[in-house]
Amino acid sequence: MTTQISFRNVTKRFLVKDRESRRRTEFTAVEGVDLDVARGEFVVLVGPSGCGKSTLLDLLGGLTEPTEGEIRLDGVPVTGPGLDRGIVFQQYALLPWRTAQGNVEFGLEATGVPRRQRADRAREFLDLVGLKGFEERHPHQLSGGMRQRVAIARSLAYDPNVLLMDEPFAALDAQTRESLQDELLRIWQRTGKTVVFITHAIDEAVYLGQRVAVLTSRPGRVKQVVPIELADRTSQVDLRSSSAFARYRHQIWDLLRDEVSRAQRQEKEVVGA
Ligand SMILES: Nc1ncnc2c1ncn2[C@@H]1O[C@H](COP(=O)(O)OP(=O)(O)OP(=O)(O)O)[C@@H](O)[C@H]1O
Numbered sequence: 001m002t003t004q005i006s007f008r009n010v011t012k013r014f015l016v017k018d019r020e021s022r023r024r025t026e027f028t029a030v031e032g033v034d035l036d037v038a039r040g041e042f043v044v045l046v047g048p049s050g051c052g053k054s055t056l057l058d059l060l061g062g063l064t065e066p067t068e069g070e071i072r073l074d075g076v077p078v079t080g081p082g083l084d085r086g087i088v089f090q091q092y093a094l095l096p097w098r099t100a101q102g103n104v105e106f107g108l109e110a111t112g113v114p115r116r117q118r119a120d121r122a123r124e125f126l127d128l129v130g131l132k133g134f135e136e137r138h139p140h141q142l143s144g145g146m147r148q149r150v151a152i153a154r155s156l157a158y159d160p161n162v163l164l165m166d167e168p169f170a171a172l173d174a175q176t177r178e179s180l181q182d183e184l185l186r187i188w189q190r191t192g193k194t195v196v197f198i199t200h201a202i203d204e205a206v207y208l209g210q211r212v213a214v215l216t217s218r219p220g221r222v223k224q225v226v227p228i229e230l231a232d233r234t235s236q237v238d239l240r241s242s243s244a245f246a247r248y249r250h251q252i253w254d255l256l257r258d259e260v261s262r263a264q265r266q267e268k269e270v271v272g273a
Pocket residue numbers: 014015016027029047048049050051052053054055056200218
């Protein structure tokens with residue numbers, strides 16, 4: 001098992017302006033995070049609202065820099081964004097004036113792939129996410145789930161080493177969400193990509209993750225990493241109702257419970273301040 005991603009003592013502080021005093025104060029979003037992710041692994045981060053999940057993913061995506069500590073990808077410190085990482089956000093972030101095909105090709109334009117190959121590759125990845133026949137549709141002609149499939153195809157098409165997913169299914173209805181979870185697991189099995197996936201849904205974390213890292217309330221730290229030892233998810237008929245699944249769900253809920261109530265108290269303090 002080779003380590004592909006390592007967070008070492010990663011801390012991120014933001015400077016925020018106090019409304020009353022108008023002074024800038026430091027605000028610690030995540031603190032002292034240590035986490036290793038192996039090549040080809042599917043790791044899920046869960047934590048209460050505002051605990052710094054997106055901040056960790058932004059740091060790994062190179063969209064922002066740690067205040068302390070270091071993140072390495074394939075042994076090299078992350079210092080900015082790169083095509084070795086594909087990011088999928090909750091909001092589809094598709095170009096409305098381009099077709100599904102055009103959106104996936106857009107992701108390839110920065111990589112220098114010749115035009116003809118771009119078209120073939122875009123078709124191949126739209127097919128992989130189950131959108132064969134929808135290539136010429138514009139985003140407004142697609143359902144939410146389909147748009148998110150286009151976003152996933154776009155991220156996969158330029159062949160990143162790592163797929164970073166920030167609550168990609170949160171805005172979808174329950175059924176679409178479950179079918180996309182299966183789709184994602186199949187794609188992960190076929191492509192062997194390393195996936196770092198953020199969610200605050202415990203079921204989603206248990207269903208998808210080979211390991212689930214539970215974060216504390218703000219400032220976010222890794223509270224515990226839980227290995228999920230369930231047999232091949234997609235080949236089981238109703239894994240979500242199995243007793244093993246329920247045990248993992250309970251274990252993670254137990255770890256999260258105190259953190260969620262602490263996060264709610266913190267939010268009230270901020271509102272009351
Ligand atoms: N650029 C910024 N400047 C100041 N504070 C920020 C900035 N970005 C994030 N924060 C704060 O850092 C904390 C962590 O935010 P983050 O979005 O990472 O949390 P999260 O766990 O992803 O939350 P949620 O589950 O609600 O999406 C929050 O309190 C947020 O307000």
